[in-house]
Amino acid sequence: MAPKGILSAACLAVLFLGFMQSSFAATYTANPPGGKWETGSTWTPPGPPGPNDEVVIKNGSTVSINNQYGPRVIKKVTIDGGGVLEDEHPGGGVSLNTDYHEGVVNNGTIRTKDGDASNKSSGSVVINGGNMTNNGTIQTGNGHDSADPAEKAGDSGNIQVHGKDIENKGTLQTGNGGDATGGEDDVGNDGGDAGSVSLEGTSAKVENSGTIQGGDGGDSDHGEAGDGGSAEMKGTVLGEVKNASSGQIRGGDGGSGGYNGSGTGGSVTLDGDETTTNAGSIFAGSGGDAKANTSSNGGQGGDVEIKGRGYEPSRKTSNSGTVLAGHGGTGSSHDGGPPYAGVGDGGIGGSVSITNSNPNGGTAENT
Numbered sequence: 001m002a003p004k005g006i007l008s009a010a011c012l013a014v015l016f017l018g019f020m021q022s023s024f025a026a027t028y029t030a031n032p033p034g035g036k037w038e039t040g041s042t043w044t045p046p047g048p049p050g051p052n053d054e055v056v057i058k059n060g061s062t063v064s065i066n067n068q069y070g071p072r073v074i075k076k077v078t079i080d081g082g083g084v085l086e087d088e089h090p091g092g093g094v095s096l097n098t099d100y101h102e103g104v105v106n107n108g109t110i111r112t113k114d115g116d117a118s119n120k121s122s123g124s125v126v127i128n129g130g131n132m133t134n135n136g137t138i139q140t141g142n143g144h145d146s147a148d149p150a151e152k153a154g155d156s157g158n159i160q161v162h163g164k165d166i167e168n169k170g171t172l173q174t175g176n177g178g179d180a181t182g183g184e185d186d187v188g189n190d191g192g193d194a195g196s197v198s199l200e201g202t203s204a205k206v207e208n209s210g211t212i213q214g215g216d217g218g219d220s221d222h223g224e225a226g227d228g229g230s231a232e233m234k235g236t237v238l239g240e241v242k243n244a245s246s247g248q249i250r251g252g253d254g255g256s257g258g259y260n261g262s263g264t265g266g267s268v269t270l271d272g273d274e275t276t277t278n279a280g281s282i283f284a285g286s287g288g289d290a291k292a293n294t295s296s297n298g299g300q301g302g303d304v305e306i307k308g309r310g311y312e313p314s315r316k317t318s319n320s321g322t323v324l325a326g327h328g329g330t331g332s333s334h335d336g337g338p339p340y341a342g343v344g345d346g347g348i349g350g351s352v353s354i355t356n357s358n359p360n361g362g363t364a365e366n367t
Contacts, residue, residue: 025052025075030061036088037065037072049074057083057108064088067123071095076102081136083108090116090141093123093157103130103163106170109137112157115144115178120154122175124195131165134172134210143178143192143218143226153178156195156215156229164204171211172197177218177226177255177263186259188222194229194252194266203237206272208280209244217255217263217288225255228266228285228302228326241272241308243321247280254288254299254329254347262288265302265326265350275315276308281322287329287347298329298347306354317356318365325350 028043034057035042042048042063049055051073057063059082065072066088077096079085087094090113098104104127112123122141143154156175177192194215199206214229229252235241243249254263265285270276287299304325308317328347354366 027054027056029056030058030063030083032058032060034061034063034084037063038069051075054078056080057085059083062086065092065094067092067095071097071126073097075099076104078105079108079110079136081107085110087112087123089119090114091119091121091123093126095126096128098127098129098163100130100164104132106133106138107135111138112140114141114175115154117144120144120146120178121192122154122157124157125159127161128163130163132161132163132167134168134170137171137173139171139173140175140195142175142215145178146180146189147182149182149188151182152190153180153192153218153226155192155226158195159197161198162200164201166199166201166204166206168199168208168212169210171213173211173213174215174229176215176252179218180220180223183222186222188220188258190223191218191220191226191255191257191263193217193226196230196232196266198232200234200236201239203239204235205240205242206233206235207242207244208233208247208249210247212249214250214252214266214285216252219256220258220260221291222258224260225257225263225288225299227263228252228254230266230268230302232269232271234269235272235274237273239273240275241270242277243270243280243282245279245321249281250283251285251302251326253285256288256291257296257299258291259296261297262290262299262329262347264300267302267304267350269305270307271305272308274308276306276317278306278319278321278323283324284326284350286326289330290332292332296332298331300347301326301328301350303350304352308356309358315358316365317354319354323352325352
């Protein structure tokens with residue numbers, strides 16, 4: 001047995017350490033009209049916030065992040081209605097690493113700027129760590145257009161959330177790819193690809209009762225058009241996935257292409273490790289139509305996959321909602337002389353699959 005005095009000293013040391021840790025944790029509230037994350041005067045108390053802190057962005061405050069400093073490591077972020085978290089410049093993006101037991105609650109707006117002449121592609125929104133609840137809007141900007149035959153138009157940024165419980169009651173929307181107008185005949189630049197939405201929860205629930213929308217691919221006058229954005233909800237390590245009756249998930253449409261082809265429609269995937277349920281509406285994106293007089297093919301339509309791998313026979317993959325694959329785009333003929341004369345084919349339509357790969361007898365139901 002340790003001497004009484006030594007035991008008391010050890011207890012005091014533990015208590016003191018806990019006190020010191022809690023005393024260094026704070027809640028930082030953005031001061032209207034907001035400012036840069038790294039600027040002390042943006043916050044009360046003066047910041048910037050650290051890894052053990054919580055952040056609150058209230059109505060009337062817009063806080064901008066410069067991603068050259070890397071992801072913001074923070075315990076918890078709460079954005080009230082009318083509050084905004086955005087990137088500081090086009091192409092920058094918003095990236096948050098939160099505490100595993102906390103996360104992000106968004107009742108306002110998280111967004112990235114449209115691409116511009118210097119940064120043609122818009123930035124992504126990336127959230128890693130804990131829980132994420134979205135009651136507001138998370139959106140990425142559009143890619144920038146390009147008239148340079150040697151330069152692809154800008155892509156839109158993605159929305160990526162990886163954590164525990166993920167619930168969307170609001171809107172997750174990626175931007176459109178930029179349009180490409182440079183070139184002549186069958187030599188030109190390509191359209192930008194649209195951003196995609198990816199929600200992945202580990203040992204938790206991933207649920208949508210709002211709107212998830214992939215952007216549309218950019219058009220191209222002479223090159224290849226951009227692809228539409230896809231949408232994925234995934235539950236790993238006994239995770240559950242559900243699109244509720246009010247939930248709407250849409251893949252983006254492929255862009256309209258010139259001589260080198262049109263864009264593919266964005267696919268939609270629901271993938272639960274335990275149960276996967278769709279009671280809402282799912283629409284994959286359509287393939288882009290070929291531009292007139294180009295003898296080019298239409299783009300392929302997007303697929304819809306609803307799949308599960310529950311380890312018990314009672315775990316089901318089920319659909320009681322509306323599911324539509326994307327249709328193929330329209331091909332285009334060219335009535336001029338060689339080498340452009342010909343007729344382009346229509347794009348192949350997408351497919352729908354509802355499966356359960358449980359080796360113990362799980363079921364897949366379509367009602």
